[in-house]
Amino acid sequence: MNISHLILCTSLLAAPICAGQDFTEPEAAAPVVASPLPSSMAQKISSGDFAGLQTEIREALQAAGEQTKATQKLLQDNKYRHLLDIHELLRVTGPDNMKAIFSKSPQDAAFVKAFLQNPVWMELYLGAGLIPENSPAGIQILSDIWKADGKSPDFRTYQSLATGIASVFSTGPFAGKLKANSANCNPVRRYQIFKKLHQENKLHPGFIKLRPWEIRFVTGIHWDDKSYEWLNEHINLPWRRYTDACWAAPYTGSNFFGDTIQGPLFYVPWRDSSGEAENTRTIGGVCGGLSHFGTMAAQAHGIPAYPVGQPGHCAYAVRVKRGQWKGGFGGPDGGMHNHIFGSEAPTSYLLMEAVFADNEKIDLAYQWASQARLDEILGNKDKAIQSWQEALKQTPLHPFFRTELQRLLLEKQGMQPIDWYVYAKDALSHYKGNGFAAFNILKDVQNKFLMDIPAADRIAWFRDLHETIAATPTSWAVKFQPVLDSQSAFLTTPQEKAAYLETVLSTHLKTGDGTNFGQALEWAVKTFVENGQADTFSSAFAKVAQQAGGNDASGAAPDPKKLKEAYGKAIYATEVARSIPAFQTLSKAAASFSDANTSSSTVNTPVPQGWKLVPADGMVRCSTTCQWDSPWDHINLLRPCGGSHHTDKETNPNVIVELKNGVNLAGLIITKRNGNEDRMKKMEVSTSTDGATWFPLASTDNMPKEWIVTAPEGTRAKWIKVEAKNAQPEFMHLRHILVYEK
Incomplete structure (x- = not known):
């Protein structure tokens, strides 16, 4: 354990817990109070006759529903709500199972009596x-x-x-x-x-x-x-x-x-x-x-x-x-x-x-859910549908409730494709910020209408869904490919597939942090480029680039400046998505924007004997980007010709090199770009074999222009992080991170 680790551990043991900002919300409203049960029901509980209790409660609830058609009014009645709670509890537990618990001991019997009251x-x-x-x-x-x-x-x-x-x-x-x-x-x-x-x-x-x-x-x-x-x-x-x-x-x-x-x-x-x-x-x-x-x-x-x-x-x-x-x-x-x-x-x-965001609403939603299940048991599926809809008014995103509603709608006769389309559009309107949940819950519903509407409307539906997904916080850990694979299965012609690709790239280029855009690029590379349809990909990307400035595609050749900007954002997005294939493909496609001569070397320091340069077949991931960054040149950081990157101002900006395969590390040559070299002084290099647990390799308080880092014998690495340790936020820009193996 190193000194910094000891200091951290000591601070953890010594520091007191303090409240700070609370992580909960107070109860919104007082819950329902108990109501006395009819003597016949109380007697059945005392005797352990839970099957009889279930039947009697069901009959009482049915009678109450027939007398009072307004279910919302019934749910405001404590007696009705109390009986509905017991009915739902017996439904989910089973009368026989409840009896088994009740019969286990006098203490268990006492609990069941107390719980049901x-x-x-x-x-x-x-x-x-x-x-x-x-x-x-x-x-x-x-x-x-x-x-x-x-x-x-x-x-x-x-x-x-x-x-x-x-x-x-x-x-x-x-x-x-x-x-x-x-x-x-x-x-x-x-x-x-x-x-x-x-x-x-x-x-x-x-x-x-x-x-x-x-x-x-x-x-x-x-x-x-x-x-x-x-x-x-x-x-x-x-x-x-x-x-x-x-x-x-x-x-x-x-x-x-x-x-x-x-x-x-x-x-x-x-x-x-x-x-x-x-x-x-x-x-x-x-x-x-x-x-x-x-x-x-x-x-x-x-x-x-x-x-x-x-x-x-x-x-x-x-x-x-x-x-x-x-x-x-x-x-x-x-x-x-x-x-x-x-x-x-x-x-x-x-x-x-x-x-679960609103305590009062979720409690009411579960009451409507209990009512919906009662309605279906009593054979009234139309009323059950209405009850599920009421539950979803309180909490529109509850996946279990929406699944139950959709099951009943699927069983209902007379639902036409246009009805499903209207339902899906309404449901989707509630899912902003939870787009992946929308895709998961509506993917079966899509099957009911997608092939019965015009191709242009299919693309429009996918656009609406992707706009919802694009507004959803995500990360590299959330897999976008299943969405793209599922949707593309509904596309029947090359023209539709090209239009879909353009829609996906355009939507996620404009919205989000780049993660979805990067994964969409990875999917496009595998689906189009690696299957002999590179022209389709290039054409769609060029159209998206042309639109990036806010103008519609005119059919003219892409504006080189817009195309360069689009490639820069795309390459950085592949880094956020941690996709080596997409990073490699986009970097090759954007190579013409780089001034680097890949056949030459700009390294002045002699390479130590026995060191072998690792090929630039992995990827570079920068902690941030900014207006002075050149993502098309990130890959050249791994080549002797040298590349460039430029982070935004950060306290600890970093660049992570992910190798295609783990290596027995010999060392590194890390060089600064010309100009403003004093921005990078206190620097650290770490290695990792899993991309998350980092082990220090080298550090310096005054990084030289060309820094040679020698790895100890036996050092294995697949990820290498070069990080600046600044007292105040500062930029970071390097020319080389050359990785050598033994």
Whole structure:
């Protein structure tokens, strides 16, 4: 562990947690209150006759609906709403399963009676996100928690905590791991730990306001329960800095005795310690262990977090407020280990945050969902459709609700292509900022109308969808290719395909941070250029370039200045998208804009003997670009002729070289561009084998014009980062980053 690492770890252990900006919103409105059940229903509950209870409640709800046609008015009635909650709970759990829990012990029976008399708690449970995926297990966990603490006077305060724990232990991606490790991960013990920490004022103040779906991201991780207590005591820092908590443990692949982390002996000498967190803090680990450590450190202080998988790497994310997650160790993007509506971050957590954004609306939406399911059970599908539509008025993006509505619409007779088109257009209007969710939920609906409308209207529909996607925050981790492949399957002629390509490139060139544009270019290279249709690609790109200045395409030859600007933006977009094939193709196509003579060398320093230049078949990724940048010359940074790049002003601007293949690194020659060379003084070079975990290779406080960096024997690298360390924001511009292997 180096000195800077020790300083960081010390600061993490010493800094107190502080509230800062809250990451939740207060409850919008008081939930429904309990109403006394009719004596016949209460008797059925007491006797464990849940099948009979379900039948009686269904008949009572049906009768109420026949007497009062205005369902909205019914949902405002506490008695009706209470019965509807019980009906939905029995539907998702099953009367037989409820009876099995009830019959397990007198204490379980007492819980079931108390739970069915508590609509507030039932609605927290039914709206926890993934219920009814495995409701019987969730109800049993709630019963176990209630048996341990239900009689305490403050239990109502912790109903959301109990419900969130029941949800994460019974449903979702962590449920199986938590069950398999029940000796160390017990839901009752986990509940007691968090209640105790809250009562001792050791959690973030916003913790107690979290809803069950949010509690999933505080209590849901498969490490042992006691690690929460250890982390709460030993890893304390300002709450927004829990993205750094992973570095409180050392990064290492072997323990003090030389046992590797891939083997069974890595943690054996410490197996009797305070749990996995303390083990990791003592001996360290690689990205997986450190990311879980960072995740759990945040959670141990009542802050939602999740680990995230990336290619060859594990990172994590910490939630700083509703809708905003910050990355730790290379997060927050990638495959979420804990999730509700899909695992692809950031689009999945953005959808989740949008669905649950308003407490009052989501509660009402779940009531309408319960009504819709009742309507369908009673055989009234038209009324069920209306109820699902009412649910979606409250939360238009809820994927489970929209899936149910679309299922009923698909079963309905008489829906014509124009009806589906109108429905799809209306649905799409709600998805600004969640375009990938729109594509996923509407891709089956498209099949009902796309081939029955004119080709021009198909392209127009795709344009509308891409404008929605372009306005959606995204990253390299969100895969755009499935959208493009799916849509292009509806194109029947070369003219349509060319028009579609032009639409896609034009839309994403104008909107977004370049990630989608870069992935669209990668797809276009594979689909057109590599399949003998380079002319189609070139023509579409030229038209897009001509339009980039705001003018319509006139059919004339592209303006060279606009074409150059478009290629510059396109090449930088391929870097953001991390696409080597697209970077290579676009760089070759834009080579005429470069003044570099690739057959000559501008390196004055002799190359050390035995060093072999790595071919420029990878890519260069600059941290930022600006008006003085020349992206078409980025690739030449890897060639002796020299290239150029120009970042914007940053405190730590950097350039990352990604090689096509990993190499045994011999060293580097890094040179400055002529002019303003004093901007680059304090510089660092790091290497990585996974693109996320960086190891220092060299540093200097006064970088020379031509800097030779020799790598220690055995250095492996696929990524190399050259970074400026400035006291104040400054530009960075280099001429060479020549990579040599042995």
